[in-house]
Amino acid sequence: MIQRFIELGEGYSDLYELFEIAKANKHRLSQMLAFHTMINGKAVTSLTVVLTPTNPGDFQPLYICREGIPNPNVIPNKRFDLFKATASELNGKVIEMDVKPSTTFNEKELYYQYLIGILRLNHLIPPMK
DSSP states (O other): OEEEEEEEESSSTHHHHHHHHHHHTTTTEEEEEEEEEEETTEEEEEEEEEEOOOTTTOEEEEEEEEEEEEOTTTSOOHHHHHHHHHHHHTTOOEEEEEOOOGGGSSSHHHHHHHHHHHHHHTTSSOOOO
């Protein structure tokens, strides 16, 4: 199985594309996630939509808007409220967790491997086959 993050942007207008991906693929929607972290003293959040793996092909996309919105637990904001409303509309909930910032890693791909490891350990995505 291939699990890959697909970065849409940092959560400005691209956040609306993330909502549309979730709505258009509600039959494949697996998780809606919020990764909270600190970058340069600012509390920020990444929002992610996880779809179930394709059949055939076993490709599992994880669409992400990386570290572009304020952490809603520190600064309430409309973008996170819209993400929660979309999850609720699709009969789901937002799973929130604290993670290391992407700036900790020398390459973005290493950061995404770190997140995939966390998601697998917490049984939020399936293990490797």
